[in-house]
Amino acid sequence: MATLPHSAGSDSSVHRLTNDAKPEKFSEIGHVEDVEASHRQHVVARNRNISAKIQNPLYGLSKENLFGLADQFCNDKGFDDKKDLFQRAALLSQKPDDFESIPELTEDDRFWLRRERTNKWDQTRALYFLVIVCSIGSAIQGWDNTGANGANLSFPVEFGIAHNTWLVGMVNAAPSITVGAISAMLTDPINHYIGRRGTIFVTGLFCVFPVLGQAFTRNWQELFACRVLLGFGMGMxxxxxxxxxxxxxxxxxxxxxxxxxxxxxxxxxxxxFCSNLVFMNVGKNAWRIQLAAAFVPAVPLLLLKSNLVWFCPESPRWLMKKDRYPKAFRSLMRLRKSEIQAARDMFYAHCQLEEEREAFKGTTYFSRFGDLFTKPRLRRANLASWVVMISQQLCGINIMSFYSSTIFAEAGYNPKQCLLASFGFGLVNTIFAIPAIYTIDTFGRRNLLLFTFPCMSLCLFWAGSMFFMDTGNAARVPILALAIYLFTAFYSPGMGPVPFVYAAESYPLTHREIGMSWAVQQNNMWAAVLGLTFPSMLAAMKPFGAFYFYAGTNILAWVLIFFFTPETARRTLEELDYVFAVPVATFAKYQSTVWLPWFIKRWVFWQKNAHLEPLYKLEGVAGERTEVERFH
Known part of the structure; x- marks a missing residue:
């Protein structure tokens, strides 16, 4: 009898078959044993996937066994009235690309399954509302960064710390210091107890009142304290x-x-940056208004976020993790266009999660952080997430966000010209972030980074060289600005969106909160290092030296990404277990001995017949091999 392995101590039995399920099509015992062995092998492969296979947990099972799994799932999880639906969902989960050949599916089922392929942006209002409400609050974070950018021209003088570059850097980097030191790591227990929705709402409070408090500070210590409080909410x-x-x-x-x-x-x-320009002429207190201006949208955004608690569905996977399956299914029904899509996504995710729990059995709530460094699959996800997170800081973008006005002042611009030039940086950053909506899932996360990092490095070499031009040359600063704008244009669709997307999908559900917390902690710790060191670096190395330094670290980041970050696009979150279970040495060897020679043949010598052998072998999962080739 074909059996899927299950986690020790789990009360779920979707992965085991009752004795009543007679696998007629699996009459040969040897074939059944092969299927059982294959499933056992792929549970192990979630930690060490030497064969680089991505396998559907339902691969190779007969229709009778699938129906047995579906019925057992319904009995265990309270879906007795939906057995027919989950039987169809089980068949669809086994053959996601061949739904046209499944006779049990209704015509309505096929309509929605066709539509999700031809109209991928046709999603429910609840999904888009959730995404918008969750994401819109991050505008306050960006606004605060640029408020500090403009305020850097004034507050160090007023507080008498302009001569102390380390102190100025510490005040600017206070939110990142807080996130890197404690705030990000608090995400795990807060999520554990109050869920995703509750965490987003509660932390929004910290992003409102400390922003306003910055306007009323009387010394650098009070300003630092407000920015520390801002960091508490920002990290979680x-x-x-x-x-x-x-x-x-x-x-x-x-x-x-x-x-x-x-x-x-x-x-x-x-x-x-718009706010900085509007308030630049209000007098010596302009910096106070520039820092506090983000309070204006913060209040309505907080009220909007309160809707998240009452009107947005909770994460279905978090609910499944808490064994609240009926509520998770209701959540999925609001997030998907049809019942068959919701049932398929839940059943497929559940089967993957059962294998995931088996692969990480023995893990306790308190041992999960250590698992990030000891369990092979988690260690590789940790390495890849660390690479993309630190690469965002190695590229030097936070220097532009916090200190572009200072850089333009060093180049010879007056305060108004500095703010106008920085406004251009913000405009370019916004405009060129939009194409990533279309490229991040088609071109892929990894390919975006491999393409944009060399371009960013060249732009920084160019920008640094402009400081050797004569200060009387009128073209000096405009050309410097152009180089910075081009750098930003390459950053925005690549290194800008990829790190947080990548880290959020790299960890399994059992370790997702603690893994993401660690990744964000690393990102902000290094952001704090940059914020602290750049004023002193600027004084010691001069602007051209600072630009050359970060041009070099862009090349370093490219090398790290090439060898240590596999592609994650267009795979389900559970299928990524197999991707990150491939040993680092296997992945790095493939990149250097297979992918790189193919790339040179195809795109340097333009050999159209150059063939790329894909690293991953798909067994019963959605996705064409041509897509896998494109991503590798």
């Missing part, structure tokens, strides 16, 4: 929002929906 919010979106979005457009978080950060940066 920016960690939870990508997880929430990733767990609710369909795989085909998951990247685009998760990156909406970063898109709103870009909008916030743009409006922050």
């Amino acid at each position: 919010k920016i960690t939870t929002i990508p997880i929430m979106t990733a767990e609710t979005a369909p795989a085909r457009i998951r990247g685009a929906l998760v990156m909406s978080f970063q898109l709103w950060v870009a909008f916030g940066i743009f409006f922050g």
Whole structure:
């Protein structure tokens, strides 16, 4: 009898068959044993996937066994009245690309399954409302960054710390210091007890009142304290929002929906620069208004976020993790266009999760952080997430966000010209973030990074070289601005949205909160290092040296991404277990001995007949091999 392995101590038995299920089509015992062995092998493969296979947990099972699984699932999870639906969902989960050949599906089922392929953006209002409400609050984060950018021209003088570059850097980096030190790691227990929705709402409070408090500070210590409080809310919010979106979005457009978080950060940066220009002439207190201006949209956004608790569905996967399956199904029904889609997504995710729990059995709530560094599958996801997170800081973008006005002042611009030039940076950052909505799921996360990093490096070399031009040359600063704008144009569709999308989907459900917390903590810790060191770096290395330094770190980031970050696009969150279970040495060897020679033949020597052997072998999962080739 074909059996799917299940987690020790689990009361769920979707993966086991009752004795009543007689697999007529599996009459040969040897064939049944092969299927059982295959499933056992792929449970193990979730930690060490030497064969680089991505296997559907239902692969190879007979129709009778599938129906047995579906019936057992319904009995265990309270869906006795939906057995017919979940039987169809089981057949569809086994053959997601061959739904036209499944006679049990209704014509209405086929209509919606066809439509999700031909109209991938045709999603429910509840899904779009959830994504917008979750992501829009990140505009406050971007606005605060640019408020500090403009305020840097004034508050150090007023507080008498302009001579102390380390102190100025510490005040600017206070939110990142807080996130890197404690805030991000609080995400795990907060999510555990109050869920994704509750966490997003509660942390929104910290992003409102500390913003306003900055306007009334009397010394640098009070300003630092306000920015620390801002960091408390920011860390938990920016960690939870990508997880929430990733767990609710369909795989085909998951990247685009998760990156909406970063898109709103870009909008916030743009409006922050607009605010800096509007209030630049109000006198010596201009910096106070520039820092506090983000309070204006914060209040209505907080009221909007209160709707999240009452009107948006909770993450279905979080509910499944808590064994609240009926509520998870109701949530999926609001997030999908049809009942068959909701049933398929739940049943397929559940079967994958059961294998996932078996692969990570023995894990306790308190041992999960250690698992990130000891369990092979988790360690590789940790490495890849760390690479993309630190690469966002290695590229130098936060220097532009916090210190572009200072850089333009060093180049010879007056305060008004500095703010206008920085406004251009914010505009470019916003405009070029939009194409990522379409490219992140088609071109792929990894390919976007491999393409944009060399371009960003060249732009920074170019920008640094402009400081060798004569200061009297009128073209000096405009050309410098052009180089920075081009750098930003390459950053916005690549390194901008990818890190938080990538980290949110890299970890299994059992470790998603703690894994994402660690990744965000690393991102902000290094952001704090950059914020702290750049004023001193600017003084010691001069602007050209600082630009050359970050041009070099862009190349370093490209090398790290090439060898350590596999593609995650268009795979379900559970299928990514197999991707990250491939040993690092196997993946790195493939990139250097197979992918790179193919790339040179195809795109350097233009050999159209060059063939790329894909790394991953698909067994019963959705997705064509041609897509896999394109991503690798």
